[in-house]
Amino acid sequence: MNIRNPKLTVVGAGPGDIDLITIKAIKVLKTADVVLYDALVKEEILDYTNPKSKLIFVGKRKGCYAYQQEQINELIVAHAQKFGHVVRLKGGDPFIFGRGAEELEYAAKFGLETAFVPGISSALAVPGNQNIPLTKRGCSESFWVITGTTKTHELSSDIELAAKSNATVVVLMGMSKLSQIVELFQQQGKHNLPVAIIQNGTTSDEKIGIGIVDTIEQVAENLNLSNPAIIVFGEVVKHRKNIVNIQNKYQYELNTTACGTK
Numbered sequence: 001m002n003i004r005n006p007k008l009t010v011v012g013a014g015p016g017d018i019d020l021i022t023i024k025a026i027k028v029l030k031t032a033d034v035v036l037y038d039a040l041v042k043e044e045i046l047d048y049t050n051p052k053s054k055l056i057f058v059g060k061r062k063g064c065y066a067y068q069q070e071q072i073n074e075l076i077v078a079h080a081q082k083f084g085h086v087v088r089l090k091g092g093d094p095f096i097f098g099r100g101a102e103e104l105e106y107a108a109k110f111g112l113e114t115a116f117v118p119g120i121s122s123a124l125a126v127p128g129n130q131n132i133p134l135t136k137r138g139c140s141e142s143f144w145v146i147t148g149t150t151k152t153h154e155l156s157s158d159i160e161l162a163a164k165s166n167a168t169v170v171v172l173m174g175m176s177k178l179s180q181i182v183e184l185f186q187q188q189g190k191h192n193l194p195v196a197i198i199q200n201g202t203t204s205d206e207k208i209g210i211g212i213v214d215t216i217e218q219v220a221e222n223l224n225l226s227n228p229a230i231i232v233f234g235e236v237v238k239h240r241k242n243i244v245n246i247q248n249k250y251q252y253e254l255n256t257t258a259c260g261t262k
Contacts, residue, residue, distance in 0.1 A: 006080035008107040010100040012093045012119015013041045015126055017202035021045055025117050032087040034079040040091030040228065069099065073106040080112050093121040097147050097172055123170045126201030126230045130208055131240040134168045140236050142167040148174020155180050163188045168234035175227045178217055185213045185233060194237035199229040
């Protein structure tokens with residue numbers, strides 16, 4: 001039986017809110033013969049897939065891996081060769097700590113046609129959803145996005161470099177090493193630097209804790225914050241409160257004026 005040429009498309013599903021998936025991603029999902037999806041992908045997004053496509057969960061939940069990465073690579077090739085178009089659906093943007101590049105390289109070695117559809121990265125969208133900009137004129141001229149845990153399960157050495165800068169620092173997958181990360185910022189004398197931890201960002205289960213370097217561990221403990229979460233270090237965290245204060249002031253003045261005209 002003749003089938004279409006085997007193809008892999010790696011697709012970013014966005015940070016969590018299903019409305020933040022891109023139109024291009026939806027179009028690609030409708031053409032898929034097989035969809036391999038991760039745990040961070042909201043299952044409602046699967047409603048956009050071709051009704052005849054085969055859906056396979058390959059993610060991790062509660063520390064249990066459905067498949068190891070090597071097995072996922074093999075599944076991609078085997079299903080593409082058998083069925084045609086495989087879509088690898090991953091949370092956020094697959095090129096930002098998502099191993100999307102590795103999967104494309106593996107597929108290409110077996111002659112698969114490959115394509116990539118970017119997703120909105122949680123590193124950008126999750127802070128933004130809480131009114132925390134990563135850059136702000138006069139406050140932050142740049143930002144770092146760093147993984148908290150490397151391939152060898154060690155703390156990334158880049159965090160120490162980032163802690164020395166004046167940039168906003170966004171740490172993904174860093175909750176298990178929060179104490180070590182905090183210590184690096186303390187060593188740079190940044191005890192009062194604002195910090196935000198956002199868990200399950202852009203979803204209905206979103207939780208946020210705000211503190212400073214010296215208090216953020218206690219904040220995380222009090223609020224029972226855990227992965228999946230993003231940690232943001234920087235003066236830009238103050239913007240969230242500033243917006244609320246401005247809005248409250250405006251509403252107060254509006255109410256006062258309205259009362260005065262009665």
